[in-house]
Amino acid sequence: MRRTLESLIFWGLLxxxxxxxxxxxxxxxxxxxxxxxxxxxxxxxxxxxxSETWVTTTEVLMGFGLAVVGxxxxxxLIHLSPLARRTLYPxxxxxxxxxxxxxxxxxxxxxxYGLGSKVAATFLFAFFPVVVATLGGMQNVxxxxxxxxxxxxxxxxxxxWRLQMPSALPAFVDGIKIAMPLAVIGAIVGxxxxxxxxxxxxxxxxxxxxxxxxxxxxxxxxxxxxxxxxALVERLARAVWWRGISY
Amino acid sequence: MDSxxxxxxxxxxxxxxxxxxxxxxxxxxxxxxDLAIGAHEFVSILGPSGCxxxxxxxxxxxxxxxxxxxxxxxxxxxxxxxxxIGVVFQSSNMLPWLTVRENMALGARLRKLPESxxxxxxxxxxxxxxxxxxEQHHPHQxxxxxxxxxxIGQILALDPQILLMDEPFGALDALTRDRLNVELLRIWQxxxxxxxxxxxxxxxxxxxxxxxxxxxxxPGRVVQEIAIDLPRPRRPxxxxxxxxxxxxIAELSSLMGxxxxxx
Numbered sequence: 001m002r003r004t005l006e007s008l009i010f011w012g013l014l015x016x017x018x019x020x021x022x023x024x025x026x027x028x029x030x031x032x033x034x035x036x037x038x039x040x041x042x043x044x045x046x047x048x049x050x051s052e053t054w055v056t057t058t059e060v061l062m063g064f065g066l067a068v069v070g071x072x073x074x075x076x077l078i079h080l081s082p083l084a085r086r087t088l089y090p091x092x093x094x095x096x097x098x099x100x101x102x103x104x105x106x107x108x109x110x111x112x113y114g115l116g117s118k119v120a121a122t123f124l125f126a127f128f129p130v131v132v133a134t135l136g137g138m139q140n141v142x143x144x145x146x147x148x149x150x151x152x153x154x155x156x157x158x159x160x161w162r163l164q165m166p167s168a169l170p171a172f173v174d175g176i177k178i179a180m181p182l183a184v185i186g187a188i189v190g191x192x193x194x195x196x197x198x199x200x201x202x203x204x205x206x207x208x209x210x211x212x213x214x215x216x217x218x219x220x221x222x223x224x225x226x227x228x229x230x231a232l233v234e235r236l237a238r239a240v241w242w243r244g245i246s247y
Numbered sequence: 248m249d250s251x252x253x254x255x256x257x258x259x260x261x262x263x264x265x266x267x268x269x270x271x272x273x274x275x276x277x278x279x280x281d282l283a284i285g286a287h288e289f290v291s292i293l294g295p296s297g298c299x300x301x302x303x304x305x306x307x308x309x310x311x312x313x314x315x316x317x318x319x320x321x322x323x324x325x326x327x328x329x330x331x332i333g334v335v336f337q338s339s340n341m342l343p344w345l346t347v348r349e350n351m352a353l354g355a356r357l358r359k360l361p362e363s364x365x366x367x368x369x370x371x372x373x374x375x376x377x378x379x380x381x382e383q384h385h386p387h388q389x390x391x392x393x394x395x396x397x398x399i400g401q402i403l404a405l406d407p408q409i410l411l412m413d414e415p416f417g418a419l420d421a422l423t424r425d426r427l428n429v430e431l432l433r434i435w436q437x438x439x440x441x442x443x444x445x446x447x448x449x450x451x452x453x454x455x456x457x458x459x460x461x462x463x464x465x466p467g468r469v470v471q472e473i474a475i476d477l478p479r480p481r482r483p484x485x486x487x488x489x490x491x492x493x494x495x496i497a498e499l500s501s502l503m504g505x506x507x508x509x510x
Binding site: 152162163245246 | 387
């Protein structure tokens with residue numbers, strides 16, 4: 001109760017500061033419109049905002065889903081195969097250090113202006129943290145449990161499914177928590193570079209038309225979307241509660 | 248268990264075993280260790296930490312290779328972990344994401360035993376080990392003592408002919424340890440597995456064992472063997488009244504003391 005009150009007051013003050021600070025400091029509206037103007041612009045464009053949000057959400061979820069599946073597959077493959085560790089792993093490390101944003105225009109060239117290039121860009125941003133986290137998690141099996149499974153004559157299959165995968169889950173879950181906001185960035189970047197729809201595209205249009213209030217409305221929606229998707233992943237991640245427990 | 252097994256032959260036979268750990272400087276962990284344990288015998292290995300007693304147990308369990316000599320279980324050379332052996336470690340090795348019951352069934356599942364062979368036994372073990380009512384709990388909701396009981400239950404559910412125990416109560420407080428010793432002895436008196444226990448507790452070794460082997464460290468060797476000639480069934484209250492109990496404790500204490508001074 002008290003905490004709710006605290007955060008209500010905090011956000012209220014922040015909103016008031018924005019609303020009245022702009023006028024008090026004489027900041028021009030095309031640089032930073034007051035909050036009320038942003039909300040009004042957003043309300044006026046609500047139908048467009050909603051449909052663009054839907055487009056962006058689809059891109060994010062598809063790219064993120066592919067990144068999670070691909071990240072697990074590559075993480076497991078690199079862990080299980082010494083050859084993949086010697087070849088794929090250095091490649092993935094190198095690609096990870098490369099600024100993904102530099103590849104986004106290439107995605108447009110390869111996959112066109114539609115959904116494909118945005119999904120690809122999203123995938124690029126979200127994929128690497130999942131691979132690295134999966135791989136790290138797979139190496140996290142406590143040595144005493146490893147020996148215990150050996151003493152019990154566990155098959156490779158059982159060792160993998162009953163020991164290694166559950167042991168890897170806490171690190172994996174950390175990885176997808178990092179990947180989720182990156183996926184949103186990937187989709188928006190893809191839309192900036194070349195798109196006909198989506199929130200990122202709406203922002204470039206608003207900028208071109210000097211509609212700063214609409215641009216801010218789009219930023220608020222993107223932020224809300226990112227926060228919501230992160231909260232969703234956070235929620236799922238809570239099913240993995242055995243982080244750091246070992247007997 | 249093994250019909251080809253000749254009763255005059257030891258169940259566990261270790262002859263002139265040598266173990267070195269490679270590294271910057273090679274470390275001799277075991278040197279010419281001999282050991283023979285007969286069927287249904289309860290034998291403890293007592294020694295200071297670092298004397299190689301756990302290494303010896305791991306060799307018998309087929310968990311670690313050795314360089315020289317010979318290790319046989321039921322007359323067959325040990326290469327890998329074998330199904331007639333159950334190992335209880337110092338850490339309970341409970342998987343935190345499984346319930347107590349799932350954990351206790353895990354060993355049998357990993358060994359691919361048919362459910363009919365272990366499920367009734369598991370229920371019985373739950374009762375014997377005071378775990379009734381905790382089946383659906385997770386290990387972190389249990390005390391260390393209860394986790395260790397569950398760990399023992401997991402191994403007993405396999406119905407092993409041979410029990411190897413590596414300081415199974417080493418991480419527990421003295422009171423819990425004493426209580427679990429009594430329970431272990433009661434179970435052993437009923438089921439009579441061949442037991443090899445590694446411990447650094449003199450009282451525990453004397454209370455439980457038919458024979459106590461004393462090891463010294465660097466390199467590890469068996470330096471003394473003492474038969475514990477105390478009547479069974481043993482109870483903690485009555486055993487302490489036996490004058491020989493005190494003598495064994497004193498003798499082993501002085502032996503252990505000598506080796507401690509070497510360090």
